[in-house]
Structures are given as structure tokens and as C-alpha cells.
Amino acid sequence: MSSSKNRIPEKDPYEVLEIPFGATDGQISKAYKKLALKLHPDKQVNLGSAQAQEIAKRFHDVKEARAFLLDAEHAEDRRQFDAKRESERLRREADAIREQAMSHRRKQMRNALKAKEDAAKNRRQKVQRKGKNEDDLEQLRREGKRKRSEFAERDAAQQHQKDLQQELKRQQDQKDLQEALEERQVRLKWDRKKMKPSPSEDSLAKLLSEQFGAVEHVELLGKKGNQALVTFVDYTSCEPCVKFYANSGEMRAKFVGQRKDDEEQDQMQLIQAQSQRRTAESLERRRLRQAEERDRLLREMEEEEKCYVGVDKESTKEKRSSKAATGRRSNFPLSLPEGKMYKGLSPWNILENLEDEVLKNWITGEKLQSIKVPVDVRDY
Incomplete structure (x- = not known):
């Protein structure tokens, strides 16, 4: 290892073990055993000191590569190394793709820039030999590098935008095809106890074709075998089929796709309307109950007032005399x-x-x- 902070080997462990990138643990162990037997110091005889040191260094690198790829303590380091190696591979592939897609004009521009850089390099070498200033040559080098970077970024952005548009178009086309297919489909579900024997794909196709229109395909669904997805040739056959089996005790039919969503939305709106009507009726009943309660209280107050009104003059006189006393x-x-x-x-x-x-x-x-x-x- 290079240091305690950087535990990734200096040499590529896959190249050291002579195995492909992403090899399995078994392949890694097999390659290590093969090289260990070949490079082990006990196997080396009659070698000069320089050659023995070289083989010992290779043997050390092999052990280090094997430990890095298989030991659990290096699992996180290996994950980072594999990710970096894969990123570099993808970058090289992208560079190769850009190279192939590059137009003749851009290649000419690139070659011209490279020729200028080579010429500038030659001039710089001459200047170095003669001890002259290198500022102009360095500026040309930076300018060429900047232009290459600009061309590469622009090409990558254009290619990315093109790929994105193609992917969006492909997804939209698939969505349109799926929606068009679902417009011609209904889902059937039947009671196995009431329908014996259970319908088959052929019997369902024949039954529905005779009643509602030509059937393109029938597919049985579910583990119980009591559901089927039916695709009609014409979408106009779906609505009569759903309505026909709406009140059937043996079989039910439902729309698929957008019309299914519309049907569920209509059902939800119907439930909300019924709930609003019940709420309105509850409010009306409460108003009537409050009015009845008001009338009852008014009647009780009138009765109480009558209790304090004198019914004859004698009782009135007695009350007045009592009040005066x-x-x-x-x-x-x-x-x-x-x-x-x-x-x-x-x-x-x-x-x-x-x-x-x-x-x-x-x-x-x-x-x-x-x-x-x-x-x-x-x-x-």
C-alpha cells in the first residue's frame, strides 16, 4: 500500500493479477495461486541480485493485489477503486464515440490545432535552447487546450440533448401505443361456482365476438383462473360489453386504462353528491328541531307568566295589602x-x-x- 491514508495500490490490482476487471472471487484466488507459485522466492534459483529483487517486488505486488480485492478490510477501498476505474472506462468510451461522430470539418480543425501546438512546441524547444521568452508559446498552448475543451463540451451537450429528445419521443410513442391498446380492452371476472366449467380463452373469444364484436386476443389472468383481459378489434365493442355485464351475477366487466379512470371518477363524483345531499338534509332537520325547541320554550314562558297573573280581585287586594305591609x-x-x-x-x-x-x-x-x-x- 502507498500509505495509511491512501490504501489503494499504486498499480492496478487487476493488471497485476492478469485478470479482467470485475473478475469473481474465484477467478481472483485462482490467478493469485498461479502467480504465487511462479514468483515465490523458494522457486527462484540461480538468479542475479537485480532479477531476484524484481521478482520479489512482483511477488509483493501480487500479494498486495490479492489482499486488496478479497480482504473485507479493503471492501470500501475496492468499491471506490472499481467506481473510479469504471468511470474512466466510460469516459474513454465516450471519447471514442465523440471521435467517431466528429465531422470531417471538426477533425480538420482539431488537426490544425494539433499542428499549431506541435509547431509551438518546436518553437518553444528552440526558444529554450536559445534562452528566449516562452510566454507566447505557453499562451498558444493554453488557447489550444481551451478550444479543445469548448469543442468537446459543445459536442457532448448537443449529443446529450439529442439523446434526451429521442428517449422522450420513444417513451411518448410507447405511452400512446399503450393507451390506444387499453382503449380496446376490458377486464372480465367471473364466479367459478356459478360458471362451470370455467371459461377458456377460446370460449370467451367466441362468446364475446358473437355478442359485441370481433375479439383480437384473450388472456387469462390471476392465480385462480377466474379473470381475463380481452382485447377487441374495435374500441366501440367495450362499452356494450361493460354495460351488458353490469348487473350480471355471474360475470363482471370493467374498462381498462383511461376510461377506467373516467369511470372511477364518475363513481367518486356520485358518492360526493350523495354525501352533500345527506349533509343538506341534516342541516334542514337541525333547523326544524331548533324551531320546534324555540316554540316550546316560548310556550313554557307564557305558561309561567300566567302563574303570576291574579284571577280575581280578592287575591289581588290581598297581594296589594301584603305588598304594602x-x-x-x-x-x-x-x-x-x-x-x-x-x-x-x-x-x-x-x-x-x-x-x-x-x-x-x-x-x-x-x-x-x-x-x-x-x-x-x-x-x-
């Missing part, structure tokens, strides 16, 4: 406190005093007076 209404609907501090006060005045006592800690006196409603105490 105590200062309160005997039929006041609330139970009011008794005591010296409330003696001689009307029920309304007692309620005002209680209200002041309760609310004094929450609002000011001015605010309390502003929200009070003036009431004639004679009503009580």
Missing part, C-alpha cells in the same frame, strides 16, 4: 334574603343591593351605574 311582592319568583337591612325595600331594590355587593370587586361604581336598566318598581 312588607314592601315586597309575595309572588316574586325568587327567594330573597330576610333581615333588618332589607326591611321596607322592594324586591327590585334588594336585587340591586345584592348586585352591587357581588360586582363591586370586578367593575367600578360608574361602570355599574351605566349598565343598569331603569325599571319602575311599581311593576313589582
Whole structure:
């Protein structure tokens, strides 16, 4: 290995073991054993020191290559090395493809640039020998490199755009063909208990051809063998077939493709409409129930008011005399406190005093007076 930080061998391990890139573990082990037997120091006799050192170095490289490709501790390093090697291979292939696709005019331009570079190189060598300035030659070299890079990038971009357009067109053509095919297809499903014997492809083709139109192909589907994909010659045969089996207890037919999606969308819209109608009916029933509740409360309030109305003059006089004696209404609907501090006060005045006592800690006196409603105490 070159260092602890860079654990990738300096030499290509595949080339060291003389095996192709991407070889299996078995191929790697076999190649290692073959070279190890050939290069092992015990096998080397009657060799000079320089040759022995060269063979020892090769033997070390073979062991290092085998460890790098097979040992688990080098798995991540091997993955990175393989990825880099594959990237370089693809780049070389792309360069070769660009070379083949390059037009005659661009080749002439490239050759002309190369000729200029070679000429500049020769001039630079002469200048170096003569000790002259190299700035002009270096500028020409950079300019040639820049132009080559521009040409390569432009060609790659054009080729990529062309490939992308071709791929999109191919996908669209496949999609159009598939949609056109699905327009002529229906999916059948039948009850095996009710249809005995179970229909075959030939029997289905004959049955559907006689009723709805010529059938191009029938394919049985599903593990149970109770489904089939039917392709008609004409798409107009699909709708009568689906409608015919819509209410059948033995067999059902459904559209395939876009018309299937349209059918499911129509079904969803129907469900939403039904849900909206049920919601509207619920709101209407709630309004009616609230109106009935209002009427019931109004009737109860009217009944309660009648309880406080005198039915004869004598009871009225007694109530008035009681009111004059105590200062309160005997039929006041609330139970009011008794005591010296409330003696001689009307029920309304007692309620005002209680209200002041309760609310004094929450609002000011001015605010309390502003929200009070003036009431004639004679009503009580």
C-alpha cells in the first residue's frame, strides 16, 4: 500500500493479477495461486541480485493485489477503486464515440490545432535552447487546450440533448401505443361456482365476438383462473360489453386504462353528491328541531307568566295589602334574603343591593351605574 491514508495500490490490482476487471472471487484466488507459485522466492534459483529483487517486488505486488480485492478490510477501498476505474472506462468510451461522430470539418480543425501546438512546441524547444521568452508559446498552448475543451463540451451537450429528445419521443410513442391498446380492452371476472366449467380463452373469444364484436386476443389472468383481459378489434365493442355485464351475477366487466379512470371518477363524483345531499338534509332537520325547541320554550314562558297573573280581585287586594305591609311582592319568583337591612325595600331594590355587593370587586361604581336598566318598581 502507498500509505495509511491512501490504501489503494499504486498499480492496478487487476493488471497485476492478469485478470479482467470485475473478475469473481474465484477467478481472483485462482490467478493469485498461479502467480504465487511462479514468483515465490523458494522457486527462484540461480538468479542475479537485480532479477531476484524484481521478482520479489512482483511477488509483493501480487500479494498486495490479492489482499486488496478479497480482504473485507479493503471492501470500501475496492468499491471506490472499481467506481473510479469504471468511470474512466466510460469516459474513454465516450471519447471514442465523440471521435467517431466528429465531422470531417471538426477533425480538420482539431488537426490544425494539433499542428499549431506541435509547431509551438518546436518553437518553444528552440526558444529554450536559445534562452528566449516562452510566454507566447505557453499562451498558444493554453488557447489550444481551451478550444479543445469548448469543442468537446459543445459536442457532448448537443449529443446529450439529442439523446434526451429521442428517449422522450420513444417513451411518448410507447405511452400512446399503450393507451390506444387499453382503449380496446376490458377486464372480465367471473364466479367459478356459478360458471362451470370455467371459461377458456377460446370460449370467451367466441362468446364475446358473437355478442359485441370481433375479439383480437384473450388472456387469462390471476392465480385462480377466474379473470381475463380481452382485447377487441374495435374500441366501440367495450362499452356494450361493460354495460351488458353490469348487473350480471355471474360475470363482471370493467374498462381498462383511461376510461377506467373516467369511470372511477364518475363513481367518486356520485358518492360526493350523495354525501352533500345527506349533509343538506341534516342541516334542514337541525333547523326544524331548533324551531320546534324555540316554540316550546316560548310556550313554557307564557305558561309561567300566567302563574303570576291574579284571577280575581280578592287575591289581588290581598297581594296589594301584603305588598304594602312588607314592601315586597309575595309572588316574586325568587327567594330573597330576610333581615333588618332589607326591611321596607322592594324586591327590585334588594336585587340591586345584592348586585352591587357581588360586582363591586370586578367593575367600578360608574361602570355599574351605566349598565343598569331603569325599571319602575311599581311593576313589582
